[in-house]
Amino acid sequence: MKVLVAVKRVVDPNVNIRVKADGSGVDIDNVKMSPNPFDETAVEAAVQLKEAGVVSEVVVASIGSQKSQDVIRAALAMGADRGIHVSTDADLEPLAIAKVLKQLVELEQPDLVFTGKQAIDDDSNQTGQMLSALLNWSQGTFTSKLSFENDWVNVTREVDSGRETIAVKLPAVLTVDLRLNSPRFASLPEIMKSKKKPVETKELTSFDLQLDSRFKVQLVSAPETRNQGIKVTSVDELIAAAKLTAKGN
Template identity: 60%
Template sequence: MKILVTVKRVVDFNVKIRVKADGSGVELANVKMSMNPFDEISVEEALRLKEAGKASEVVVVSIGPAKAEETLRTALAMGADRAILVETEDQVEPLTVAKIVKGVAEAEQPGLIIVGKQAIDDDSNQTGQMLSALLGWAQGTFASKVELGDGKVNVTREVDGGLQTVELKLPAVVTTDLRLNEPRYASLPNIMKAKKKPLDKKSPADFGVDTAPRLKVLKTEEPSGRKAGIKVKSVAELVEKLKSEAGVL
């Protein structure tokens, strides 16, 4: 069985985000970029399933600028077999991503698609669900455990009340949560080998998808600074301030 994994190039999670002076977006010039952490977990899970003999091939796909090839090479260095870059300079929205991945899935015919539950740049948490709807496949979201069986996959997912296990008929879409696994580091030999692994380049037009945005960002601004706290002398004074000043009681 083939597993398709989506990966996204985002600002590294260790970088302090800076907003552009004109408020038009986040400053990306000379900023360290890396693979979205949830997508690293997705790649790791696909590789573990392959190593367990449950999958025959792991294909990674990314939608973005030419520099996203670096992110795909990272996934190949981790152990993925092939990569596909759908190259576009446009800022693609979740629905656009889902439509493109649907086209890739129809061409590749995977038995399972693993998607990070969200990207740390926009935190939309939409692509996996939209992709499932477009394909008409079962979905298991916020996965903390994935078990592949014969024609099915059991997904343990995190819900408000604890854990829920669902059985999905393959093919299916699974979105990964933080506690699913701990991604591996790519070794130097594997980084060198990744340079020779196949990486195909496509465009959104190849899948008949229009990348024109449907949303317009009006303004981006940093959160306001936190106000200094105060000390109170008694519980009665605390309650009074919660009522009169904070307005929470």
């Protein structure tokens, strides 16, 4: 079984985000970047399946600028076998990403595609579902646990009311939640090995796609500063403080 994992380069989750002065977006100049945490979980899931003998090959793909090869190399150091970099400086929307991934799936012919549940930069939570629809494949979203049984995958999903388990027929697209696993830290030997693993570069222009923008960012603004809280020592003080706050609003 072959698995294709989509990975994205995002601002490191430990970095304090700064909004550009003109409100056009987030300032990423000289900011530490890293693989999307949900995508790291997806890579770990694929590598664990390979180690268990369920999967024979793990291919990672990233769509973005030349710097996106960093996250591909990070995935290779975790244990993926090879990478595909679709090179573009364009800021693609989820549907465009899904269309590119669809063509990669048609080229690579994997049995399973892993994506993160969402990317922490735009929180769209759309690409995996769109890819499933474009391929007409089964899908399992918000995966927190999985197991295989012949040509089926048992997927436990995190839903509003708790958890549900569904059986998904292969081939399938699975989007994974952080609860699925804890991604490993790559060792120095694995990092060195990853430098020798193949990464194929494809230009976005080589894909037969219509990538017209469907939305436009009007304004990006930082959240309002929250007022400092107070400490109370009794229920009466809590009620009085709540009343005062209500009057202020």
